[in-house]
Amino acid sequence: TASPVSTMNDDHTIPQLGFGTWQVEPDVAQASVAxxxxxxxxxxxxxxxxxxxxxxxxxxxxxxxxxxxxFLTTKLWNQDQGYDSALKAMDQSLQRLGTDYVDLYLIHWPCPANGLYRDSWEALVELRNSGRARSIGVSNFPAHLVEELVNSGVTPAVNQIELHPYFPQVELRAANASHGVLTEAWSPLGQGGEVLTDPTVTEIAEEVGATPAQTVLAWQLAIGNIVFPKSVTPERIRENWGALQVTLDEEQLERLTELGRDNGRLGPDPMEFN
Ligand code: NAD
Incomplete structure (x- = not known):
């Protein structure tokens, strides 16, 4: 099987189911990506x-x-924000990745207190124009900052945000969509924590004959998100790929979205994080 693809606002396509590598050491990353x-x-x-x-x-x-x-994505780190430093950081990433372009380059966090995301975005536009990044986007941007970039003239292709059944981000997904920005869901499995033993998740998993991880990923795919679950275990890497075979009905999708909690966030608040 191949993953379905989504088409971004720059007409490039992106496979909807990918693979994540956060908190994976370089050698382990090589083996798990392989x-x-x-x-x-x-x-x-x-x-x-x-x-x-x-x-x-x-x-x-x-x-x-x-x-x-x-399809390869990497991200500009917070300390490298700014026009010149972003260009330099991209060159260093390309060197480490051993390639002359990435498919998608993202501003990792907006870091509003530093006030450099606009300059960084201009650098990403330059990187796209010069072909070092095929597509450019942002991560962890709240709706008003996405809007600010849209109004500056170049709309991000994606916004990669924390999103899982305990934090379904219904409003930010809709805001992204209203600008033609695709939503990528980070920590799509809720980092393998409580989400995967949630009674509703395990109940729906039984209904459709899938594992809890496959069920949550099938929900992500069905609501239109791009996801890249992380695992260093080959069986789980294959299990997560199996989510492509799982279909949930409208009522099951709704039950999963309703698991959202007021304090469902696992990561930092993007307006506070530097
Ligand atoms: P995740 O939701 O993908 O969960 C990964 C964890 O879930 C694994 O470490 C493992 O413990 C468990 N797991 C994986 N497959 C499983 C299975 N089949 N059954 C049971 N448990 C399973 O969490 P994540 O790694 O935080 O997020 C995915 C990717 O998103 C990252 O690797 C990274 O690429 C990206 N990310 C981006 C940001 C950002 O700020 N842009 C932040 C966090 C993560």
Whole structure:
């Protein structure tokens, strides 16, 4: 099987089910990305701050796949924000990844207190124009900051945000969509915590004959999100890929979205984080 693809507002396509690499050491990243590629994943999500771009790059190089067959995302770290420093950070990421372009480059966090996201965005536009990034987008941007970039003239292709059944981000998804910005869901499995033992999740999993992780990923895909669950375990990497075979009905989707909690966030508040 191949993943379905979504079309971004710049007409490039992105595989909807990808593979995440946060908190994965470089050597382990190489092995797990290799296992993911073997399984069929063609979309890899990394970031400069993950410290594993070299391992990811080695797995891509040794896979025998053509570069064009892979969709590769990396991200600009907070301390590298600013016009010149963003250009330099991209060059360093490309060097570590062993490639001359990424498919998607993201501003990792807005860091509003630093006031550099606008300058950083201008650098990403330059990187797109020069072909070093095929598509550009943002991560952890609240609706009003997405809007600010839209009004500056170049709309981000995606906004990668924390999103799982305990934090379904119904409003921010709608705001993204209203600007033609695709939503990517980070920590799509709720980091493998309580979400996967939630009684509603396990009940629906039984109804459809899937595992809890597959059920949550099937919900993500059905509501239109792009996801890249992380695992370093080959069986789980394959299990998560199996979510492509799972179909949930409207009522099951609704029951999962209703699990949203006021304090469902696992990560930091993007307006506070630097
Ligand atoms: P996740 O929701 O993908 O959960 C991963 C964890 O879930 C694993 O460590 C494992 O413990 C467990 N797990 C995985 N598959 C399982 C299975 N089949 N059954 C049971 N448990 C399973 O969490 P994540 O890694 O935080 O998020 C995914 C990716 O999103 C990251 O790797 C990274 O690429 C990206 N991300 C981006 C940001 C950002 O700020 N942009 C922040 C966090 C994560």
């Amino acid at each position: 296992a993911a590629l073997e399984t069929g994943y063609r979309h890899i999500d990394t970031a400069a701050i993950y410290g594993n771009e070299e391992g990811v790059g080695r797995a891509l190089a040794e896979s025998g796949l053509d570069r064009q067959e892979i």
